[in-house]
Amino acid sequence: MxxxxxxxxxxxxxxxxxxxxxxxxxxxxxxxxxxxxxxxxxxxxxxxxxxxxxxxxxxGLKRGKMTPEEERLVLELHAKWGNRWSKIARKLPGRTDNEIKNYWRTHMRKKAQEKKRPMSPTSSSSNCCSSSMTTAATQDTGGSNVKMNQECEEDGYYSMDDIWREIDQSGSNIIKxxxxxxxxxxxxxxxxxxxxxxxxxxxxxxxxxxxxxxxxxxxxxxxxxxxxxxxxxxxxxxxxx
DNA sequence: AAATGATCCAACCGCAGCGAT
DNA sequence: TATCGCTGCGGTTGGATCATT
Structure with a gap:
């Protein structure tokens, strides 16, 4: 050894x-x-x-900035599943749990700062889905919402392999x-x-x-x-x- | 142009779960 | 059944880069 x-x-x-x-x-x-x-x-x-x-x-990795659609999904799924990054990543082909995690951290920090500041009309412009965002933010600490949806893998478990296979098969041109x-x-x-x-x-x-x-x-x-x-x-x- | 702060992202760590023995 | 080794996950850190002053 x-x-x-x-x-x-x-x-x-x-x-x-x-x-x-x-x-x-x-x-x-x-x-x-x-x-x-x-x-x-x-x-x-x-x-x-x-x-x-x-x-x-x-x-199969997708590089570059998250699209608004992806951002929306992340927010939505995080509200649903909490910090289950790998699970969330399975719903975003080409994105890794690490990437999403990093994105979320940055996002949350921004969000926290915005919260500290008094509300202004312009501050909402960067926030594409404030409602789910707020929910997620409040549920995040402690991960109390995680269990809530643990059994709701309605479409079954996806391994990373499955995801990459899907990407390959779809011949998707989204993913470079x-x-x-x-x-x-x-x-x-x-x-x-x-x-x-x-x-x-x-x-x-x-x-x-x-x-x-x-x-x-x-x-x-x-x-x-x-x-x-x-x-x-x-x-x-x-x-x- | 330099200093400082903010953001991004790659990589590490510790732990849990699982299969093999 | 206990132990061990491996894999995968989530949390965290630190360096690089970008933006602002």
Missing amino acids: KSVQEEYRKGPWTEQEDILLVNFVHMFGDRRWDFVAKVSGLNRTGKSCRLRWVNYLHP PVKDIYYSEQSCYLDFPPLASPAWESSMESIWNMDADESKMSSFAIDQFPLSFEHDRSSSWSSLL
């Missing part, structure tokens, strides 16, 4: 790490994070890899793959193959149990994705594709 504090990397991810992670997730799927972390040679915990993938690297957006700024376009399907994942099942393969995979990682390439995004990404 390696000591967490001295062996694992922390802090911001480098571009090289992102590349490695993306490639290994495409090879092995986004489930076995400890395995991916180990075989990729990334000095990160599985947890850290998962977070990076889910919140930043996943191709994160890499497109992120790297198009640097004039670099990426077109990853689809994620590992459960079918092929099961065919790869044996891999998960082969400890001996881990060392192979590690050397593969090093061979395929050396960590010493240029800083130039476009060249480094395109060289892998």
Whole structure:
């Protein structure tokens, strides 16, 4: 066992790490994070890899500002479910719980400040749905409203996979793959193959149990994705594709 | 142009739940 | 049934960036 504090990397991810992670997730799927972390040679915990993938690297992610419609939904669902961010996120394809959480915090802070100030005609302009907003705000503290709707998952449980699948299937043009957006700024376009399907994942099942393969995979990682390439995004990404 | 405050966002932490053994 | 390891969730923090003075 390696000591967490001295062996694992922390802090911001480098571009090289992102590349490695993306490639290994495409090879092995986004489930076995400890395995991916180990075989990729990334000095990160599985947890850290998962977070990076889910919140930043996943191709289905929608970047940029929340649309008014999304804002409305967030407010509405928060009023209904409280701080169940992942649950709320399931209703907003392409948005992550982290993103929504962050949005809400900012929103709430603004709201709190507005409350402190005396009401003015202009202050309402930034508030698209004040009624649900107020409800949510008052219910939020303590999360007392959370249980209220716990059993009202009328359409059943959605995993993140289900959501991404939906996005894929709908061929929605609302959602721009994160890499497109992120790297198009640097004039670099990426077109990853689809994620590992459960079918092929099961065919790869044996891999998960082969400890001996881990060392192979590690050397593969090093061979395929050396960590010493240029800083130039476009060249480094395109060289892998 | 510099200083300060506000906002955004990526990442970490701790905990709970779940499945495997 | 107890334990262990992994995954996912919610809360929190800190750095980067933007806006204002």
